[in-house]
Amino acid sequence: MTPPPLEESLVRLENVSRFYGEVLGVNRVTLAIPPGITSLVGPNGSGKTTLMNLMTGLIRPTRGSVRVLGVAPEDPEKLFTLVGYSTQFDAFPRGLSGFQFIYSFLRLFGWPHAQCEQLAWRAIGRVRLNGAAHRKIAGYSKGMRQRIKLAQALAHDPRVLVLDEPLNGLDPLVRAETIALFRELAAEGRHVIVSSHVLHEVDLISDQVILLSNGYVVAEGKIQGVRSEIRDHPMQILIRCDRPAALAARVFELDSIVEARLHADGGGLLVKTRDAGRFYRLLNRIALEGIEIESVAPADDNVNSVYEYLIGGEEAGR
Amino acid sequence: MIRRYWAxxxxxxxxxxxxxxxxxxxxxxxxxxxxxxxxxxGHDLSMMRTREERRAIAAAHPVPAGALLAVQPGMTREEVTARLGQPNLDARQIRFAGGRVRRELLSYTDGQSRYVFGFADGQLQSITVRPEETLAQDRVIFATVFQFFYLRLAIFFGCVGIFTNLFRGELIEKSLHYYLLAPMRREVLLAGKYAAGLIAAAAIFTSSAALQLWLLSMPYDSSLPGREIAAYLGVAALACLGYGSVFLAAGLFFRNPLLPAAGVLVWESANPFLPSALKKISVIYYLQSLCPVAAPPDREINPLLALLISSSEPASTVFAVAGLFAVAAAVLVLAARRARLLEINYGTE
Structure with missing residues (x-):
């Protein structure tokens, strides 16, 4: 099978800005999001929801252009066969049960009853709400409402899923199931674009991250890739070895070493370096010289540290 | 494509x-x-009660045929009672400062009309006949209620409630985005919502009008002509069509649709005073033109205001129906353009 042209496999934003009157939503955002799980990360008000609303045409850019798999959001008839969006709004049409909600909105696609019924049950099954499907949504817990919104977004089998804070309000078990569902969807070649301000979650689920702050994209790419882009931000590495003090004396041979600190348990050394590559080469030499190295692992190669570095500890801590 | 839009x-x-x-x-x-x-x-109940009372009285106090009509002013009380027998209601007295003047009222009924004879000092001075109400009279009353209450207030405000909520209500409840995330043209969404509002409003208000018309003719042996009933029901449905389009658009254009609704109410109320050309830019002008019975003018209107009323010929049926459809279509086209540009920004609602 011939793969689709590149343009038709990307969610692309070109120099997109959106202002709410005088207030900045997002500014000069240029992104090309490939299939897989992509996390939009940022504190409240950083522009995550604005970006998602722009991708789905709920708002229009003040400047720039948006294309989802080559389709403009101004063309809802094409766009929403490709895209499913679970918004942050915890509101539902009144008086509907979970099943009625999914079914009724599938009917808006113009599909016949039997097809809509089948798709509705399949989506409800994917979020494990079969038992509650005939109960009124008004009586659902927060977690159930999140799941029924997710079911509604994926009911028509879209190639792009845009999910605004989808893990909010889920208990740990359901959270794990939902993350597994995201992975399953991504493995099928779909775009799963999620937003979160819980960085721990992002680390667990993302193939790519887009870091946002005050309406600007401050970094994007694979987590490790983003990390290595920040040359002047020291990387922290934990080396487990038999003689950490001796190792500490040796590492300062490199001028790129910023700090070396004995680990609290006495069994390792925490090193901060501006050039991880040179440090790893030095470490290889040291290992040959007789210090027994058990393990080497990045101690802060996660979104949290990157995010903290990029936009400051104050915001990351929110 | 069209099939999908319909679905x-x-x-x-x-x-x-x-x-x-x-x-x-x-x-x-x-x-x-x-x-x-x-x-x-309520009117029917009161009317039936009165009718039963009169028949009961007529049975208890039978009046010879034609005798009631033969009573003439100037006759004495005794002459009247000699002809008609004992009245079912008798007498009252009034004192005047200058002397004692006896006034009496005698009431009779033939089972249908009520005759009240007024005597002063024993001589018949006035004869008041209160005939049974007729369908013709009630038709005029219905026309007045229909045009001045039902069309201008009931259907008007009913449409405000139903149609402004179609978009504005969902914006307030933050559930409109579900519609906007479906692969559906906004024009189709607008048409669907308008049709739903129209079906609901027309069902409620034409049912009510049908009930009113049934109640109107219920106490009578005859009923209203079918054409007249159809005309009233049609006017009620067309009122929903016209006002519905206006208030659907108001819900899209205005954050608080009650303000434009108040503006439209003032405009529609001022219709009789508007120049002929401006009258036609309203819904009520066409609706009134289609009403089968003209409502009588308000006799108690201020003479100065009466001078300001501009008379104009009612529109022909074809022109009125076409005019209403044209007004509704024009407003819906504007609303559709607005719907295409609609953004979801619940924070500002």
Missing amino acids: QMRAVIRLEMKKTFLSRRGLWVYLIALAPVLMFA
Whole structure:
């Protein structure tokens, strides 16, 4: 099978800005999001929801252009066969049960009853709400409402899923199931674009991250890739070895070493370096010289540290 | 393509119907629609009671045929009672400062009309006949209620409640985005919502009008002509069509649709005073033109205001119906353009 042209496999934003009157939503955002799980990360008000609303045409850019798999959001008839969006709004049409909600909105696609019924049950099954499907949504817990919104977004089998804070309000078990569902969807070649301000979650689920702050994209790419882009931000590495003090004396041979600190348990050394590559080469030499190295692992190669570095500890801590 | 649009419209209508018909917030729409029904039901009850009373009186106090009509002013009380027998209602006295003047009232009925004879100092001075109400009289009363209450207030405000909520209500409840995330043209969404509102409003208000008309003719042996009934029901439905389009658009253009609704109410109320050309830019002008019975002018209107009333020929049926459809279509085209540009920004609602 011939793969689709590149343009038709990307969610692309070109120099997109959106202002709410005088207030900045997002500014000069240029992104090309490939299939897989992509996390939009940022504190409240950083522009995550604005970006998602722009991708789905709920708002229009003040400047720039948006294309989802080559389709403009101004063309809802094409766009929403490709895209499913679970918004942050915890509101539902009144008086509907979970099943009625999914079914009724599938009917808006113009599909016949039997097809809509089948798709509705399949989506409800994917979020494990079969038992509650005939109960009124008004009586659902927060977690159930999140799941029924997710079911509604994926009911028509879209190639792009845009999910605004989808893990909010889920208990740990359901959270794990939902993350597994995201992975399953991504493995099928779909775009799963999620937003979160819980960085721990992002680390667990993302193939790519887009870091946002005050309406600007401050970094994007694979987590490790983003990390290595920040040359002047020291990387922290934990080396487990038999003689950490001796190792500490040796590492300062490199001028790129910023700090070396004995680990609290006495069994390792925490090193901060501006050039991880040179440090790893030095470490290889040291290992040959007789210090027994058990393990080497990045101690802060996660979104949290990157995010903290990029936009400051104050915001990351929110 | 067209088939898909129809399927999508039907899906929108299904979703909207339940909300429109069964909304607790919309209960007042039923109340204003039913207000004239209650009024005519009350009128019927009172009329039937009066009729029964008169028949009972006529049975207890039979009056010889033609004798009531033979009573003439100047006759004495004794002459009248000699001809008609004992009255069912007799006498009252009034004292005047200058002397004692006896006034008496004698009441008779032949089972249908009531005759009240007024005597002063024993001589018949006045004869008041209160005949049974007729369908012709009640038709005029119905025309007045229909044009001045039902069209201008009940249907008007009912449409405000139903149609402004179609978009504005969902913006307030933060649930409109579900529609906007479906692969559906905004024009189809607008058409579906409008159709749902129209079905609901027309069902409520034409049912109420039909009930009113049934109650109107119920006490009589004859009934209204079928054409007249059809005309009233048609006018009620067309009122929903016209006002519905205006208030659907108001819900899209204005954050608080009550302000434009007040503006439209003033404009529609001022219609009799507008120059002929401006009269035509309204819904009520066409609706009144289509009403089968003209409502009588208000006799108690201020003479200065009466001078300001501009007379103009009512529109022909074809022109009036076409005019209403044209007004509704023009407003819906504007609303559709607005819907295409609609953004979801609940924070500002």
